[in-house]
Amino acid sequence: MDIHKVAVIGAGVMGAGIAAHIANAGIPVLLLDITTPTLDKLLKADPAPLMHPKNARLITPGNIDDHLAALRDCDWIIEAIVENLAIKQELYRKLATVRRADAVVSSNTSSIPLHELIAGLPDDFAAHCMITHFFNPPRYMRLLEIVSRAQTDQDALAKISYFCDHKLGKGVVTANDTPGFIANRIGIFWIQTAIHEAIALGLTVEEADAVIGKPMGIPKTGVFGLSDLVGIDLMPHLMHSMKHSLPAGDALLEKANIPPVIQTMIDTGYTGRKGKGGFYRLNRDGGEKVKESINLQTGEYSVSQAAKLDSVKASRDGGLQALVSHPDKGGQYAWRVLSQTLRYAAALVPDIADDICAVDTAMKLGYNWRLGPFELIDQLGVAAFAQRLAAEGMEIPPLLEKAREQGFYRHEAGETFYLQPDGTYTPLQRPAGVLLLADLKRHTTPLLENDAASLWDIGDGVACLEFHSKMNSLDPQILELIEESIAFIPNNHQALVIYNEGSNFSAGANLGLLVFAAQLGGWDEVDNIVRAGQRIYQTLKYAPFPVVGAPSGMALGGGCEILLHCDAVQAHAETYIGLIETGVGLIPSWGGCKEMLHRWSSFRKRPGGFLPPVLKCFEIISVATVAKSAQEAKDYLFLRPTDGITMNRDRLLADAKAHALTMVANYQPPEPPVFHLPGATARVAMEMAVNDFVAQGKATPYDAVIANTLAAVLSGGDTDITDTLSETDLLALEHQHFMQIVRNPATLARVSHMLETGKPLRN
Numbered sequence: 089m090d091i092h093k094v095a096v097i098g099a100g101v102m103g104a105g106i107a108a109h110i111a112n113a114g115i116p117v118l119l120l121d122i123t124t125p126t127l128d129k130l131l132k133a134d135p136a137p138l139m140h141p142k143n144a145r146l147i148t149p150g151n152i153d154d155h156l157a158a159l160r161d162c163d164w165i166i167e168a169i170v171e172n173l174a175i176k177q178e179l180y181r182k183l184a185t186v187r188r189a190d191a192v193v194s195s196n197t198s199s200i201p202l203h204e205l206i207a208g209l210p211d212d213f214a215a216h217c218m219i220t221h222f223f224n225p226p227r228y229m230r231l232l233e234i235v236s237r238a239q240t241d242q243d244a245l246a247k248i249s250y251f252c253d254h255k256l257g258k259g260v261v262t263a264n265d266t267p268g269f270i271a272n273r274i275g276i277f278w279i280q281t282a283i284h285e286a287i288a289l290g291l292t293v294e295e296a297d298a299v300i301g302k303p304m305g306i307p308k309t310g311v312f313g314l315s316d317l318v319g320i321d322l323m324p325h326l327m328h329s330m331k332h333s334l335p336a337g338d339a340l341l342e343k344a345n346i347p348p349v350i351q352t353m354i355d356t357g358y359t360g361r362k363g364k365g366g367f368y369r370l371n372r373d374g375g376e377k378v379k380e381s382i383n384l385q386t387g388e389y390s391v392s393q394a395a396k397l398d399s400v401k402a403s404r405d406g407g408l409q410a411l412v413s414h415p416d417k418g419g420q421y422a423w424r425v426l427s428q429t430l431r432y433a434a435a436l437v438p439d440i441a442d443d444i445c446a447v448d449t450a451m452k453l454g455y456n457w458r459l460g461p462f463e464l465i466d467q468l469g470v471a472a473f474a475q476r477l478a479a480e481g482m483e484i485p486p487l488l489e490k491a492r493e494q495g496f497y498r499h500e501a502g503e504t505f506y507l508q509p510d511g512t513y514t515p516l517q518r519p520a521g522v523l524l525l526a527d528l529k530r531h532t533t534p535l536l537e538n539d540a541a542s543l544w545d546i547g548d549g550v551a552c553l554e555f556h557s558k559m560n561s562l563d564p565q566i567l568e569l570i571e572e573s574i575a576f577i578p579n580n581h582q583a584l585v586i587y588n589e590g591s592n593f594s595a596g597a598n599l600g601l602l603v604f605a606a607q608l609g610g611w612d613e614v615d616n617i618v619r620a621g622q623r624i625y626q627t628l629k630y631a632p633f634p635v636v637g638a639p640s641g642m643a644l645g646g647g648c649e650i651l652l653h654c655d656a657v658q659a660h661a662e663t664y665i666g667l668i669e670t671g672v673g674l675i676p677s678w679g680g681c682k683e684m685l686h687r688w689s690s691f692r693k694r695p696g697g698f699l700p701p702v703l704k705c706f707e708i709i710s711v712a713t714v715a716k717s718a719q720e721a722k723d724y725l726f727l728r729p730t731d732g733i734t735m736n737r738d739r740l741l742a743d744a745k746a747h748a749l750t751m752v753a754n755y756q757p758p759e760p761p762v763f764h765l766p767g768a769t770a771r772v773a774m775e776m777a778v779n780d781f782v783a784q785g786k787a788t789p790y791d792a793v794i795a796n797t798l799a800a801v802l803s804g805g806d807t808d809i810t811d812t813l814s815e816t817d818l819l820a821l822e823h824q825h826f827m828q829i830v831r832n833p834a835t836l837a838r839v840s841h842m843l844e845t846g847k848p849l850r851n
């Protein structure tokens with residue numbers, strides 16, 4: 089049975105975020121609290137919990153006194169109230185009286201075991217009760233831990249797992265009913281160890297974060313930056329509530345005490361970004377913003393100093409091994425934190441999870457580690473790791489002992505095997521509908537490749553074009569491989585998917601090359617790239633086979649334009665598409681203006697003739713609009729109404745492939761559009777609007793130059809309504825105006841500034 093309606097009880101940080109995300113999935117949701125909550129906070133929160141403001145319409149707020157009966161219609165009731173067993177149980181007793189017999193009740197508790205939550209409740213209620221542990225913020229954190237018992241109704245469990253995976257896009261991990269489940273059990277241990285050891289070894293917070301961050305494949309917030317982000321009071325709070333249920337002798341209990349310096353911070357309101365500041369703070373006293381950090385020994389703040397550690401430098405070439413074997417304090421620190429944390433994780437399987445994959449996935453999706461604990465041990469070398477533990481007098485957990493010979497993961501004949509607690513190896517199997525290029529790449533070679541892109545065979549006659557340049561920026565090599573792929577595919581394949589597993593689909597055209605060419609006066613080179621991009625994107629559009637773009641993360645500038653030329657797009661829900669060229673003093677010139685004009689005149693027919701689509705494109709492109717989700721991208725027509733959206737990142741490639749296969753039979757390339765554009769009258773109207781913005785101080789004079797250049801293209805140049813323009817005409821206009829503006833020193837200043845700082849220059 090499907091899930092058609094959900095209720096969330098408790099409209100705090102988590103409950104509101106979970107309700108928003110259920111609305112993101114298109115499912116109506118009741119959001120109840122003690123008193124009826126308002127949705128204002130949800131609409132204003134940053135990062136946005138809603139993928140589209142209109143999703144708020146699916147959320148019905150209410151209160152548990154007046155609206156309890158409405159729960160009768162709900163297939164799933166999620167409890168996200170205060171972390172207090174007695175209060176939660178009191179609520180469950182009420183829910184037991186109103187819940188439909190097959191409705192599932194789940195708790196978002198972060199620390200209370202399921203057997204305690206359901207103690208004393210009727211059997212049929214208990215059989216439909218489980219823990220679904222979301223991470224904060226629920227829209228963005230991919231982990232969902234699910235905890236059930238042998239007595240749990242298996243259909244109910246399957247139904248919730250399926251919904252969370254497919255509809256909410258979560259990486260569902262089955263955890264055992266133990267304190268803190270998987271990610272927080274190890275995560276709290278890791279954070280507490282990292283804090284205690286930094287104090288013991290006399291590291292600064294910058295030094296500790298520099299060691300923990302990039303070298304260990306952990307976000308650069310490290311451990312102190314992370315604590316500031318989530319709230320310094322959260323860990324002690326979680327620790328406190330877990331303490332009574334941890335088994336005696338558990339190593340986490342030894343880490344439970346809060347160092348005095350941190351207790352003082354919490355007591356005085358220095359709880360991180362939500363409080364007066366944290367381990368880091370921005371001091372605005374002198375009128376300027378100065379980044380400061382706390383001295384872990386004295387509790388005093390001073391100006392933040394970047395870390396300079398030889399061990400961190402050594403890790404750039406020598407990896408994790410070089411880091412932990414370096415004699416400086418960074419190396420010692422890395423070893424102390426990793427050795428204890430990884431050993432702790434190894435000692436917890438099969439207690440907290442049935443297998444090591446669940447633990448690795450939980451840490452990757454819940455704490456954003458690039459590698460999970462067992463993958464990290466493999467990287468260090470299991471034998472070397474165990475040997476050093478033994479040499480330092482630490483006990484070796486049985487699972488680690490079993491991995492000594494062949495590691496936790498083994499790759500053999502294209503298959504990956506993982507170590508089971510009994511010492512045998514099991515092939516790693518992805519769920520149906522999950523297809524990962526990373527898996528495929530382990531055992532196949534590309535059909536075509538160069539330094540920036542590769543073409544892979546993903547089965548069933550579908551090829552996959554992958555970018556792998558820096559930030560997946562588009563350069564002549566990628567263009568070359570696209571062209572080769574278009575020639576290659578019809579021989580053995582029937583469709584193409586454009587997809588990669590980088591954090592971003594593409595950051596756009598390679599601006600470094602542009603600056604390089606400009607500085608040498610190589611305008612012919614720039615001209616060639618513009619023409620090549622236009623020609624190759626056109627060839628892609630009219631290729632004799634279907635092409636499906638499958639982006640995730642940012643798809644900007646040229647990365648957006650390639651999607652605009654695909655027959656269809658299957659986008660990950662977290663895709664941020666935009667034409668941002670004006671931000672760097674340019675205009676879209678790989679067919680972006682042309683395709684947007686076509687979309688706005690064919691998908692959104694409005695009264696007013698040819699002018700409204702032109703104005704709409706101008707409005708979108710002139711301010712470098714980037715859609716904040718795939719859902720929002722449809723508002724701007726960066727995506728067509730018919731394009732698909734996949735909630736689960738791991739399902740994107742398989743969905744895109746399936747989408748492409750539906751288009752194969754009787755495929756016909758699109759009909760070339762004919763444009764009717766208003767010409768000078770529209771251009772003048774847009775110029776006047778821009779001049780108003782400049783007069784009001786909302787745009788700089790150079791913004792106006794760029795906007796006017798864009799207006800010249802979008803209005804169709806020197807045409808009038810009785811003329812028609814072809815795609816070739818529009819591409820010629822894009823090219824002509826791009827080549828003019830790119831020579832302007834103010835444009836080059838914008839491009840250089842973006843390359844140096846990552847931020848736009850408003851000159």
Ligand code: NAI
Pocket residue numbers: 097098099100101102103120121122152168169170171172175179196197198199221222223224
């Ligand atoms: P919160 O304090 O922000 O919100 C709790 C909400 O529950 C409040 O709006 C309160 O009015 C409401 N409430 C309390 N008793 C109620 C009752 N009897 N009936 C209806 N509403 C009631 O708490 P938060 O952080 O959202 O946590 C909720 C649950 O999620 C807790 O179990 C917590 O352990 C868990 N959790 C929290 C995470 C976090 O990062 N904050 C992460 C994962 C889980």
